[in-house]
Amino acid sequence: MKQAQLRHYIQPRFGTQPRLRAAFSLSITILLVIGLVASQWLLGDSPQQMQFDARLAPPSGDHWLGTDALGRELWARTLAGLALSFWVGCLAALFSTLIALSLAALASMSRRLDALVSLLIDTLLSVPHLILLMLIAFALGGGTQAVIIAVAVTHWPSLTRVLRAELLQLRQAPYVRISQALGKSRWFVLYSHMLPHLLPHCLVGALLLFPHAILHEAALTFLGFGLSPSQPAIGVLLADAMRYLSGGYWWLGVFPGLGLLLMVLGFERLASHLRRAL
Amino acid sequence: MLEARQLSFQFASNEPLIQSVSLTLKAGEWVGLSGDSGAGKSTLGKLLAGYLTPQTGEVCLEGTALPKNGLQPVQWLPQSPELAVNPRWRVGKILREAWRPSEAQQQAFGVQPHWLSRYPQALSGGELQRICVLRALAPGVRFLIADEISTMLDPITQVELWRALKKEAEKRQFGVLVISHDTALLERLCPQRYHLSGGKLKQCSEQLEQCSDPLLPR
Numbered sequence: 001m002k003q004a005q006l007r008h009y010i011q012p013r014f015g016t017q018p019r020l021r022a023a024f025s026l027s028i029t030i031l032l033v034i035g036l037v038a039s040q041w042l043l044g045d046s047p048q049q050m051q052f053d054a055r056l057a058p059p060s061g062d063h064w065l066g067t068d069a070l071g072r073e074l075w076a077r078t079l080a081g082l083a084l085s086f087w088v089g090c091l092a093a094l095f096s097t098l099i100a101l102s103l104a105a106l107a108s109m110s111r112r113l114d115a116l117v118s119l120l121i122d123t124l125l126s127v128p129h130l131i132l133l134m135l136i137a138f139a140l141g142g143g144t145q146a147v148i149i150a151v152a153v154t155h156w157p158s159l160t161r162v163l164r165a166e167l168l169q170l171r172q173a174p175y176v177r178i179s180q181a182l183g184k185s186r187w188f189v190l191y192s193h194m195l196p197h198l199l200p201h202c203l204v205g206a207l208l209l210f211p212h213a214i215l216h217e218a219a220l221t222f223l224g225f226g227l228s229p230s231q232p233a234i235g236v237l238l239a240d241a242m243r244y245l246s247g248g249y250w251w252l253g254v255f256p257g258l259g260l261l262l263m264v265l266g267f268e269r270l271a272s273h274l275r276r277a278l
Numbered sequence: 279m280l281e282a283r284q285l286s287f288q289f290a291s292n293e294p295l296i297q298s299v300s301l302t303l304k305a306g307e308w309v310g311l312s313g314d315s316g317a318g319k320s321t322l323g324k325l326l327a328g329y330l331t332p333q334t335g336e337v338c339l340e341g342t343a344l345p346k347n348g349l350q351p352v353q354w355l356p357q358s359p360e361l362a363v364n365p366r367w368r369v370g371k372i373l374r375e376a377w378r379p380s381e382a383q384q385q386a387f388g389v390q391p392h393w394l395s396r397y398p399q400a401l402s403g404g405e406l407q408r409i410c411v412l413r414a415l416a417p418g419v420r421f422l423i424a425d426e427i428s429t430m431l432d433p434i435t436q437v438e439l440w441r442a443l444k445k446e447a448e449k450r451q452f453g454v455l456v457i458s459h460d461t462a463l464l465e466r467l468c469p470q471r472y473h474l475s476g477g478k479l480k481q482c483s484e485q486l487e488q489c490s491d492p493l494l495p496r
């Protein structure tokens with residue numbers, strides 16, 4: 001009893017915190033993303049510049065994060081890789097969310113379509129993710145576009161499930177039924193009553209997809225099915241580092257890996273804060 | 279004329295809630311429906327408005343089935359007004375979704391002009407109920423299923439609401455099915471009253487004791 005009372009008094013005071021936290025992590029993420037994108041203009045072609053007198057140099061004052069086997073600065077390559085991963089992740093998450101939203105909307109239109117969409121979801125979920133990704137990326141011939149399409153086409157099922165369940169529940173809401181009884185068309189009801197309700201779910205869903213997309217992009221590239229080896233992508237950097245790890249050149253793998261980890265964790269945190277706030 | 283012929287309904291894996299119920303609602307007629315909690319009054323109302331499909335029997339309007347698309351001539355007014363409005367829309371938009379009532383019509387139902395710019399959360403249950411009643415009176419509507427619509431209102435506002443609804447119903451000749459626990463209210467509003475119990479409808483005569491427990495407060 002006492003605990004319940006205590007919670008009653010404490011909760012209202014801290015009730016505003018999720019929003020504050022979400023705003024805080026959102027502003028930090030936006031700042032980091034702006035920094036990442038802006039750094040690409042400042043870097044110019046330095047991720048590709050080779051210095052043959054400084055090959056495989058360890059981190060020092062001259063070479064902040066060390067250099068690779070061709071004497072290219074690792075900090076410039078890591079930044080360029082993260083920016084590339086960011087764009088690939090953004091586009092893949094966006095397309096994935098659009099697919100999820102359209103399929104969920106389609107499923108809410110009729111029972112047959114719902115069964116079809118459910119079947120599609122189950123089919124895709126039953127196939128191992130990475131194998132499907134590799135197959136699609138390989139079939140599309142590799143490269144940035146192929147990676148974006150492969151990641152977008154394989155990541156929608158879980159979000160579609162959430163959105164579909166939400167739409168099925170909304171379809172029975174009295175205000176939706178009344179709107180239909182007032183003679184409004186299915187599209188009107190879907191567009192004006194149901195979709196606005198789904199937007200927060202879509203936003204959080206897209207943000208949760210984003211780290212997945214980045215990780216899978218890096219994995220695909222690491223395995224050689226993704227971006228071209230000439231591009232300074234995180235996956236390419238990590239695959240390169242593998243060859244030199246046994247020689248003790250730890251910086252080649254640690255810094256790009258850490259950058260990727262921080263970006264993924266950052267977006268994951270942002271998504272979980274936003275989910276609590278919205 | 280709205281006609282329910284031999285309606286039967288049950289929710290999945292439950293025992294039958296409504297069994298072979300027939301009911302007729304003529305234009306301009308007020309019919310009362312009472313019954314214990316869980317007797318199926320709201321379910322019968324939803325069946326009449328086409329929100330639920332009966333397992334057997336049919337609901338006919340002038341001898342034909344209820345239209346599947348477009349404005350439904352039978353409108354259902356639910357018990358909980360806060361669930362009947364989109365929480366993301368302002369009240370003015372909610373009303374305009376159905377029709378544009380004149381200021382006099384708004385006034386008749388006690389709808390204040392400044393409510394229209396507010397969100398539903400900023401209005402009380404009673405205020406929202408009045409909005410819902412006014413919304414359901416769109417041109418083309420011929421029958422109303424009023425499911426406990428005045429329970430959230432104070433006695434004076436209740437009288438005002440029913441008076442306004444009665445006046446509008448007389449003018450436009452729509453039939454109203456009033457669902458309520460309040461037998462005194464039903465006695466005053468509806469010349470014809472039914473009591474739903476055990477899935478069957480019983481017609482009440484002038485003496486309500488015949489169909490409701492005489493020990494219950496009236």
